[in-house]
Amino acid sequence: MIQVAINGYGTIGKRVADAVRAQPDMEVLGVAKTRPNFEAETAIEKGFALYAAIEEREHLFEEAGLDIAGSVDELVADADIVVDATPSGIGAENKSLYEEYETPALYQGGEDADLVDMSFNARSNFEDAADADHVRVVSCNTTGLSRVIAPLREEYGVEKVRATLVRRGGDPGQTSRGPINDILPNPVTIPSHHGPDVETIFDDLDIDTLGMKVPATLMHMHSLNVTLEAEVDAADVRELFADESRLFLIPEHMAIDGSGKLKEYALDAGRPRGDVWENAIWEDSISTVGRDLYLFQGIHQESDVVPENVDAIRAVLGEADAEESIETTDETLGIGL
Template identity: 50%
Template sequence: VKVKVAINGYGTIGKRVADAIRLQPDMELIGVAKTSPNYEAFTAMRKGYKLYTTKENIQKFQNSGINVAGSIEDMIKDSDIIIDATPGGVGANYKKIYQEYGKKAIFQGGEKSDVADVSFSALCNYNDAINKNYIRVVSCNTTGILRVLCTINNFDKIEKVRGTIVRRAADPKEVKKGPINSIVADPARIPSHHAKDVLTVLKGIDIITSALVAPTTLMHLHTLFITTRNKVSKEDLLNILSNTPRILLLNTEKADAESTAEIMEIARDLGRYRNDVPETVIFEDSIYTNGNEIFLMYGVHQESIVVPENIDAIRASLNIMSRDESIRLTNETLKIGK
């Protein structure tokens, strides 16, 4: 039997997870829910997804010519687990309803960590999420940081992390966000919340982050300075990072590419669906080691990096596959690393 999955909140993250669910041999998409009858609702209908909305909004959707399969409660009742990809903070309000119907749920990084039993990053703590009813997939930035840190930490214990996150100002579809001509210290106060979010998964490390926002929509870019207990060589690092699923090394010299724009162009040239890059893309030539110090830089495609994490979180919650089996199947079906 397939796991019945519903998507509450069919926006940037929800629509990608919906498409990913349809590619999983062990999952069935029950339907998707949203509150505004906009173009995303139309395209969901065109794709043949069953669409649900709040009771108050059903008439509004029908008036816009969008067929509605029922209320969000109907969708919840028909599912085993809900991917909650509603806007940040909204998911916490839905938790009561999921609980009322005895359903499991996966929340996103815009929620506070206490919404769930565990914050999740597949490479770091899949096993902690096994059989948990409420799991929170950490944010795009935190997912990017954790993939790198957990990989290095498994090789040699990390003693300290200092990092700077250059965030994209808006997703490509967002027309009302800025800045458009400034780099903003956001927050100007150190540490930024990202360090705290990393600690929800990789507990007890010494980490401080700062964050800026730049006028771009393509990707985030991080630079990390890590110290490990022992001396690490660049060769060792290249070896472990290139053998880690969901991490790609971009040889900036050979590719003659050293920007987020060029990473996205490669995705376009490869014909990737929606130009998505769910991998953490490390600039290979940025990897620098000196004794027990490591520097590196990488890009994070905010719209897609958490998609495979949501799929793995479902399997962990229902305990239907081991970590390695789930990561392998998710990567294969979503063509990650290809």
């Protein structure tokens, strides 16, 4: 059994912990937190061993009546691998801790690409993680773009990608984020940083991205234009995507007109936390004009990177190949709406 430590038990960390626990070949050794908030409380209720991420704050957990299993150093020392899911920039500060105990580590999309040996997306470059000790699971947006671009490159060749990312202002729990009533070009400079991030997965890709922020918390929405190397029927692209387990094509009859109903569907389907691990592509939006392909896709920022973290664990430790790992992860989580 692979012993997994999770450092940072927030939006991403708590989802990764549940996903790791569902795997037949992995165990959650423990989760590290900085403060005894509601997530610490539920970690204990779920039976995860709770470790203090910052030693001087250990007493806060004791005062709140939460049992601490030890320090983050002990957790990292005993683990086969650490998933660092701390806020952007903290992962970089934690790297020396993982190096000290020679524990391989996964970082999240908020960290810089040059912190790590490679940037990871299961569908696109699983095998490249085999020789890496420090791996970055790319951001929610980069994951969503990579999952679409990989099969298009393999099947038709891609000349150029142009994407406009309409981004949620904040996650539902992020009360300090915004805008509350505005539509922001964000970042205002073009191209946005998302394109170069996708190039950490496909280094020879020509991609330009534009970003916006809107008063929404549920999901991001991508408006995508891919110039292919061949003229293709939209029906063929739909067929290609239908074979991809992490692309969900929303059929017209479902009458899902936006991210609100999509999340409602995920909740009705019994998904934990209403998570949508797949890219949700409106099937009717898939259109072609000559070599240009267009589509709209919803990206659930809180959860699409979760199966990618699970796969990255196996990729780094050499425990499975891409196909086996993706299949196991998909089956255990119930991916494929």
